[in-house]
Amino acid sequence: MRTVTFLPSYRKIVVERGTTVLDAAQRAGLNMNVVCGGQGKCGKCVVYIQSGKTEFDKAKYGRFFSEEELKKGACLACETIVQGDLQVMVPESTLIQEQKILIKGLENEILFRPSTKKYYVELQPPTLSDPSPDLDRLLWGIQKSGGPDAEKMYAPLEKLRDIPSILRHSDWKVTATIGLVPGGYRVLDLQENDTSSRVYGVAVDLGSTTVVVYLWDLVTGIVVGVASNYNKQISCGEDILARVNYARKNGLTRLQALAVESINSAITSACNTAGIDRDDIYEVVVAGNTVMTHMLLGIDPAYMIAEPYVPVVRRALSIASSRINIACNPNGGVFAFPAVSDFIGGDIIADILACGMADRDEISLLVDIGTNFEVVLGNREWMFSCAGAAGPALEGGEVLYGMRANPGAIEKITIDPATLNPHYVTINNVKPRGICGSGL
Template structure:
C-alpha cells in the first residue's frame, strides 16, 4: 500500500501500488473534472507530482503539456499510476468548481393539464335505502364533482384499507387524489376534510453535469421552489 497526499489541502489516502491518481483522489472525495471518463482524451485532470514515484507515459500523453510543465511533474491523473508514496498538487482548474447553475429561462405559455388532481366530496353515509359500498360511494362522489367516470377509477389495496375508517372519522367529508395511469385512473390518496387547494408535483432536469429540481403547484401551474446541484457523476466523465 502507498500513501498519497493531495495538496494544498494535505488530504491523505492509502492506495495499492498501480492505482491511478484519479481513483485515489475519488476515494479521498476529491472531485476532478474528467469529461472523457478517465480515458486520457480530454486533458482536464491535470495534476503535478511534487515528490514520489509515479508512472506516466509521456510519449503517449505528453501532448497535453509543455516541456516546462512536464519538468514540474505535470501529468494526467486518470492515466498516471501510483508506484510509491506521493505528494500530488491539484491545480484549482482541475477541480469541479462551484458555479451558478441556470435554473430560470424564457417563460413559455403552455397548456396546463396535470395528470394528478384532487376532488373534495361531502358524502351521505349508507342507509337501508342506499347500502352502497364505501368505495363505490366515494368514486361516484368524485365523478359528480367533475372527476373521471367512476367505472374507470380504482383504488389499490393500501388505500382501500383506509377508506372505511377515514370516511367515518371525517364525517364523510374527504378529499381524494386521482392520478391518470395506463388503463384508467387511480385513487392514490384520501385525506380528511378539504385539502383540494394543496397539490404539488416535481419536475427534474437530469443533465450530464447538473441536476435541477422544480416543485410545481399543480393548482396554479406555477413553480413554487427550485433546487439545483452538480451531478456527482461528472467526476466519472
C-alpha cells in the first residue's frame, strides 16, 4: 500500500501500488476535471509529482506539456501509475470549480395534485363487537378522512409489522402517508400523532453537467427550497460519450453512485436552507436524458452510443428510494420520467408537460438548450422532435472564447437603448476571462 498526499490541501489517501493518480485523487474526494473520462486524450487532468516514484510514458503523453512543465513533474493523472509514496500538487485549473447554474425559470400555473398525501386519523380502539383487523381499521379511517378507497390501498410487509405497535402506542391517533403507485395506493409510512403538515416532494433536473432540485411542500403546493450542484459524474468524463465508455469499463456502479451523490447533496442543501428533515420527503421525481436516467438507475447505457442506438427502457419507472439510496424517507418513491428514444429523454417529456404545448391547438416550438440541444415542434395532435450536441458551444468547447460558468465568465450583456453603450456582467464580478452559455 502507498500513501498519496495531494497538495495544496494535504488530503491523504492510501492506495494499492499500481493505482492511477487519477483514481487516487477521486477516492480522496478531489473533483478532477476529466473531459475524456480518463483515457489520456483530453490533457485536462494535469498534476505535478513533487516527490515519490511513479510510472508515466513521457514519449506518449509529453505532447501535452512544455519542457519546463515536464521538468516540474507535470503529468496526466489518468496515465500516471503510483509506485511509491507520493506528494502530488493539483493545480486549481485541474479541479472542477463551483459553477453558477441557471435555476430560475418562468413559472407556468400548474394544477396541484400531489400523488403522496398524509392523513391524520383518530381511530376507535377495537372492541368485542368490532374486532376488525388493525389494517382494515386504519384504512377505513383514512378513507373516511378523504383518502382513497380502503380496498385500493395496501401496506407492504414491513409496514404491516409496524402497524399494531404504532396504533396502540399512539392511543390510536396516527398519521399515514399514502402514495399513488402502479397498482394502487401504498401505505408509505405510519407515524404517531399528527404530522400531516410535514410532507415534501422533490423535483430533480438531472443534467449531464448540472443537477437542480426543487423542494416542494406537498400540503401548500409551494416551492420551499431550491439547490443546485454540478453533476459529480464529470470526474468520470465530461461528455455523455466519455461517461458511457467509463461505464463500459466496469464504471457503472461508480457513475450511479455519483449521480445519486449529486442529487443527494443538492437535496441536503435545499433541506438545510428550508429547515426541513429529509425524512419528510416521500417523493422524488427525476427528469433526465435517456443516458442519465439509465445511469442513475444502474441500467447499462452501453448500447445507446453506437448503432442502432438502443436504450434498455423508455417507460416511466417507479422505484423505492432505498433501492438507489436517494436521500429521502426510506419508504419514499423515485419516479423517473419516460423517454421517447435514445435521444429524446425524460427531460424533454418534462419540458413538454411543463410548458403545456401538448394541451394546445396552436403549434409551439420548444427549444431545450443544455449540454444537449433538443427541439420539439407540435401541438395536442402531433409532435416532431430532434436533438444534437450543444455542450461544446456552451461549455467552452469549439467557441473561441467559450468557457464554463466559472468566475470571470461573461454571463450577461446589455445594450443601453439610448446611448447604445454595451454593458457586461461577469460571474463573481471579476475581470472577464471568456463567455459562458448564459452570456452567449
